[in-house]
Structure formats: structure tokens, C-alpha cells
Amino acid sequence: MFITIEGIDGCGKTSQSILVNDLLKKNGKKTFLTSEPRCSGFIPWAENVLDIIINQDIDVKTQLILLNAIRYEHLQKIILPKIKDGNIVICDRFIHSTIAYQHYGFGGDLDLILDLHNKLHNNIMPDVVYFLDLDVQEAKKRISSRGDESRFDKMSNEIFNKMRNGFLTMKNDSFVIIDASKSKDEIANIIFNDILQRLK
Numbered sequence: 206m207f208i209t210i211e212g213i214d215g216c217g218k219t220s221q222s223i224l225v226n227d228l229l230k231k232n233g234k235k236t237f238l239t240s241e242p243r244c245s246g247f248i249p250w251a252e253n254v255l256d257i258i259i260n261q262d263i264d265v266k267t268q269l270i271l272l273n274a275i276r277y278e279h280l281q282k283i284i285l286p287k288i289k290d291g292n293i294v295i296c297d298r299f300i301h302s303t304i305a306y307q308h309y310g311f312g313g314d315l316d317l318i319l320d321l322h323n324k325l326h327n328n329i330m331p332d333v334v335y336f337l338d339l340d341v342q343e344a345k346k347r348i349s350s351r352g353d354e355s356r357f358d359k360m361s362n363e364i365f366n367k368m369r370n371g372f373l374t375m376k377n378d379s380f381v382i383i384d385a386s387k388s389k390d391e392i393a394n395i396i397f398n399d400i401l402q403r404l405k
């Protein structure tokens with residue numbers, strides 16, 4: 206099973222990935238936790254490429270080339286083997302972040318994003334996406350309290366609202382919208398119980 210956690214910066218993805226992973230492990234499930242674009246250190250050079258994506262003034266097409274290079278290695282060397290080995294793989298961000306950020310946020314061509322995903326990654330999609338929906342101002346408050354704002358974190362509320370609304374257009378049976386203003390434990394339990402239902 207392949208699960209992704211999505212949302213704008215500061216909505217609680219990192220916290221939820223860890224909490225849900227712990228709940229599943231305690232329940233005896235074999236899990237593997239990773240993230241994009243940092244790949245949780247499993248692809249060591251991804252951090253260097255992320256530094257370019259976030260801190261250099263590059264075209265959105267260049268962002269897409271770099272993000273897809275990371276994703277290709279991450280899928281081939283980490284995610285796909287872990288799924289094959291029977292793990293529930295939880296990934297903090299994946300293709301839906303690319304659609305929300307590079308298309309809805311920065312105006313990149315949606316067809317190009319989908320074509321690249323199809324041709325490079327065989328159109329692999331998560332079995333389920335948990336989208337943590339949070340008011341932009343609340344997300345920004347959470348980021349500033351965390352105290353490690355990146356250049357992307359400092360983008361305008363207008364851009365973050367475009368991304369949030371972009372995510373909301375992706376709703377379907379395998380794209381679950383979660384109210385991220387609830388407490389960490391409440392959200393983790395909602396996601397955990399939904400995963401257990403889907404495993405039945």
C-alpha cells in the first residue's frame with residue numbers, strides 16, 4: 206500500500222506522518238516512512254537539489270526537471286522496492302504537491318506535469334492521499350512558531366491560497382480531505398482508522 210500526506214507548508218504533514226507511522230507499527234503493521242523532496246535522507250543528494258529549487262531563482266520548468274529527478278531515484282531505489290517488500294509506505298508529499306505548487310501556485314503547465322509523471326514514473330499514484338486542509342494564516346502561524354522558514358514558506362498568502370484551493374479541486378475517493386485545525390492526536394486517529402478500513 207502506498208499512502209501520501211499532502212498539504213501546504215505548516216499544515217502538519219511531518220507531525221502526522223510520524224504519528225500515523227507509529228500507530229500502524231504499534232498495530233503490528235510493516236511500514237516505511239519517507240518524504241519528498243528531501244527523501245528523508247534516503248537519497249542523500251536530494252537535499253542539495255532542494256536547496257537549488259528553494260533558494261535559486263529558477264523557471265518552473267527547471268523546478269519540474271529537478272523535482273522529477275529526485276522522484277525518479279526515490280521511486281526506483283526506495284519507494285517501489287519497499288512496497289514490493291510488503292510495507293505500507295507513507296510518503297510526506299508526492300505528485301499532488303507538484304500539481305498544487307508548480308501548477309496552481311506557480312502557473313506551470315498541468316499537461317507537462319502529468320505527461321512527465323506518466324512517462325517517467327509510469328503514472329504511479331498513491332492508493333490514498335490524506336490532504337490536511339488548513340487556513341493559510343493558521344499554517345503560517347505554525348511555521349513561524351516552528352522557526353525554520355524557507356524561501357517557499359515566506360510566499361504570499363495569495364499564492365498559498367491558490368495552492369490550497371488547487372489541492373481542494375483534487376478530491377476523489379482516494380483523496381481524503383481532513384480538517385487540519387483539529388488536534389494532532391485526533392487527526393492521527395482519523396487517518397489511522399481510515400487506513401485500517403482500507404486494508405480490510
Ligand SMILES: Nc1ncnc2c1ncn2[C@@H]1O[C@H](COP(=O)(O)OP(=O)(O)O)[C@@H](O)[C@H]1O
Pocket residue numbers: 212213214215216217218219220221347348350351385386387388389392
Ligand atoms: N494539529 C496541530 N495542532 C497544532 N499544532 C500543530 C498541529 N500539527 C502540527 N502542529 C505544529 O505546527 C508546526 C508545523 O507542523 P509540521 O508537522 O512540521 O508541518 P508540515 O510538515 O506540514 O510543514 C509544528 O511546530 C507542529 O508541532
Ligand SMILES: Cc1cn([C@H]2C[C@H](O)[C@@H](COP(=O)(O)OP(=O)(O)O)O2)c(=O)[nH]c1=O
Pocket residue numbers: 213214215218219241242243255259272298299300302303304306307355357358
Ligand atoms: C514534493 C514537492 C515539494 N515542493 C515544495 C514544498 C515545500 O515548500 C518545499 C520543501 O519541502 P520541505 O522543506 O520538506 O517542506 P515541508 O516540511 O513544509 O513539507 O518543496 C514543491 O514545490 N513541489 C513538489 O513537488
